[in-house]
Structures are given as structure tokens and as C-alpha cells.
Amino acid sequence: MERAVLRHLLLTGLWALMPPGPGRAFLFVSTPRTWPEARRYCREGRGGDLASVLGPADTRRLLELAGGPAPGRAWLGLHRDGGGWRWSSGEGGHGFPNWMAGEPNNLRGKEDCVEMSGGGTWNDAPCGQQKNFVCYQVTGGGGGALQYTLIRDQKNWTEARKHCRDRYTDLAVVRDPSDNAAVSEQAAGTSAWIGLSLEAWRWADGAGLAFRRWGGEQPLNEGGGENCGAMDLTTGTWADEDCGREYAFFCSQGKRVVMKVGLSLGKSLNPNDPEMTEHLLGQIRSELFRTVSMGNTSLRWREQSDGLVFHQEEDSRGGGGGGRGGG
Numbered sequence: 596m597e598r599a600v601l602r603h604l605l606l607t608g609l610w611a612l613m614p615p616g617p618g619r620a621f622l623f624v625s626t627p628r629t630w631p632e633a634r635r636y637c638r639e640g641r642g643g644d645l646a647s648v649l650g651p652a653d654t655r656r657l658l659e660l661a662g663g664p665a666p667g668r669a670w671l672g673l674h675r676d677g678g679g680w681r682w683s684s685g686e687g688g689h690g691f692p693n694w695m696a697g698e699p700n701n702l703r704g705k706e707d708c709v710e711m712s713g714g715g716t717w718n719d720a721p722c723g724q725q726k727n728f729v730c731y732q733v734t735g736g737g738g739g740a741l742q743y744t745l746i747r748d749q750k751n752w753t754e755a756r757k758h759c760r761d762r763y764t765d766l767a768v769v770r771d772p773s774d775n776a777a778v779s780e781q782a783a784g785t786s787a788w789i790g791l792s793l794e795a796w797r798w799a800d801g802a803g804l805a806f807r808r809w810g811g812e813q814p815l816n817e818g819g820g821e822n823c824g825a826m827d828l829t830t831g832t833w834a835d836e837d838c839g840r841e842y843a844f845f846c847s848q849g850k851r852v853v854m855k856v857g858l859s860l861g862k863s864l865n866p867n868d869p870e871m872t873e874h875l876l877g878q879i880r881s882e883l884f885r886t887v888s889m890g891n892t893s894l895r896w897r898e899q900s901d902g903l904v905f906h907q908e909e910d911s912r913g914g915g916g917g918g919r920g921g922g
Contacts, residue, residue: 673824
């Protein structure tokens with residue numbers, strides 16, 4: 596996508612779902628319900644959703660609200676959506692895959708984050724391991740060139756991502772062999788986190804897991820049917836559970852910002868093609884993270900009543916090829 600089109604998108608608007616700020620309201624409901632029933636209650640009865648946990652402060656607040664530490668568990672908005680490998684900048688897929696032989700193997704179901712080895716190949720590893728990491732930022736006046744920086748400070752993957760977003764653009768994204776060579780050169784023979792992770796879990800509001808607090812060996816997915824997440828009210832850690840089990844639950848109220856997006860494309864391009872919409876969203880997300888503080892804001896397209904994101908608008912000068920939709 597041409598840079599001019601991306602700028603046009605940002606100027607004409609974007610639809611974002613923003614998680615609530617520090618003062619957001621949580622609700623603890625002690626009446627046990629299944630995960631789908633709890634979600635319906637939060638959405639229809641309270642206008643929000645099942646709670647997302649964005650950091651340690653949220654964990655403390657939820658435990659206090661439940662009168663904890665206390666025995667038992669309570670549903671959160673966590674659910675397994677199938678997911679796939681994604682860059683933390685929002686781009687889907689592997690890009691340029693350069694896995695070690697036999698990887699990724701997701702050993703014991705715990706290896707959801709990716710490190711680059713000293714030789715430049717990739718390996719999936721537990722996200723809680725402490726490693727150096729590589730950040731990137733866009734250079735050349737927004738022309739698309741990426742500059743990589745090795746941070747020699749041992750952090751887990753989530754902490755590394757926050758550091759990169761606070762000071763650069765994001766954890767390193769690798770699009771082609773040239774990028775891979777540049778990141779490997781920066782890593783200088785050490786093992787370092789890059790921005791690829793396995794997003795098997797998401798929050799009910801659509802946000803990814805920028806913060807993780809799984810307990811012990813969790814998630815276990817015993818029997819292959821534990822697709823919803825609950826909080827242990829004694830420890831504040833998370834566990835995967837069968838969505839049909841009945842637990843107390845937490846609701847939260849978020850802030851939804853809706854804007855229109857307009858773009859101009861050649862007639863041969865279809866803005867409703869899934870690969871195109873995903874690419875556009877990744878480009879917008881990367882640009883926003885580079886220029887403004889996004890925190891844990893979640894961006895997603897809004898499908899209209901006919902299932903499409905974009906609708907073509909007539910050009911007042913008699914042309915076509917434009918589209919407008921919700922993001």
C-alpha cells in the first residue's frame with residue numbers, strides 16, 4: 596500500500612476500541628454462570644464486556660472487589676480464538692519465516708513467544724523467560740525503512756514489548772531476509788526477543804494479551820476443551836477452563852471510539868479482501884504506535900450489515916474506486 600494512501604486513512608479517521616483507563620469500573624457478580632452466559636450479562640445488562648486484565652493494578656482491584664484473597668475462581672474475558680503467529684505491531688502471519696529445524700514445536704504448550712538465535716534463526720520459547728531484545732523504529736521520514744536497536748536488558752517478552760513501544764515503535768518485525776540479517780547483526784550473537792508471538796488467546800473485547808498471568812503449568816487445555824479463562828481468587832493467576840462450567844465473574848466497562856475510514860484504490864484492488872483489510876489494519880496500527888501513545892488500545896474493523904467492511908462511494912467527479920468503512 597502506498598504511503599500516501601496510509602496518510603489519507605489516518606486523516607479521514609479510524610474506528611478503535613479503547614480499553615478503559617485507570618478509573619474504569621469493574622463489577623463482580625457472585626452468581627455462578629457459564630462463560631457465554633456471563634458475557635451476555637456483561638454486554639446486555641451492563642453495556643460492557645467480561646473484564647480484561649491489563650496489568651498488576653487490575654489484578655489487585657479485582658481481588659479486592661471479590662473480597663479476596665478467597666477460595667474459588669471467577670470468569671474473565673479470556674477466550675481461545677484459534678489465533679496464529681502475529682507480530683506485536685499487528686501484522687499477521689510469519690512474514691519471512693526463518694525457524695530453526697524442528698521449530699516451532701510449542702513444547703509443553705508453553706512456547707508462545709519468539710527469540711532470534713545468535714545465528715539468525717527463530718525459536719519459540721516461554722514468554723516469561725528473561726532475554727535481551729531488539730526494538731525497531733521507522734526511519735527516512737516515514738518511507739518504510741526500519742532501524743533496529745539491541746537492548747541489553749534482560750526482560751520477559753511482555754516487558755520487552757512495553758519498553759520498545761515506550762521508546763521506539765515496537766519489538767522487531769522481520770519482513771524479509773534483509774530485515775532478518777539486520778536484526779541478527781544487532782543481536783550480535785546473543786539470543787534476543789523479536790515481536791512474533793502466538794496469539795491463541797484474546798480478551799472478549801478483541802484485545803490481545805499484552806499482559807499475561809497464567810498460573811503454574813497453565814494453560815493446560817485438559818481434554819482439548821478448555822477454551823475460556825478464569826482468575827484464581829486466592830492468587831490472582833489465570834487458568835483455562837471448560838466454558839460450560841459455572842463460576843462467578845467480572846464485568847468491565849470500556850470506551851468505544853468509532854470513526855470512518857476512507858481510501859482510494861485502483862479498480863483492480865478489493866478493499867474487502869481479508870488479506871487487504873488485515874494488511875491495512877496492520878499498517879494503521881504500526882503508524883499509530885509510532886506517532887502516539889496507544890497503551891493497550893485494540894483496533895479492529897467493523898463489519899456492516901452485509902458483512903463487508905468497505906462500501907464504494909461514487910466520485911463526485913464521475914470516477915470510482917473509492918471506499919469507506921469502519922475500522
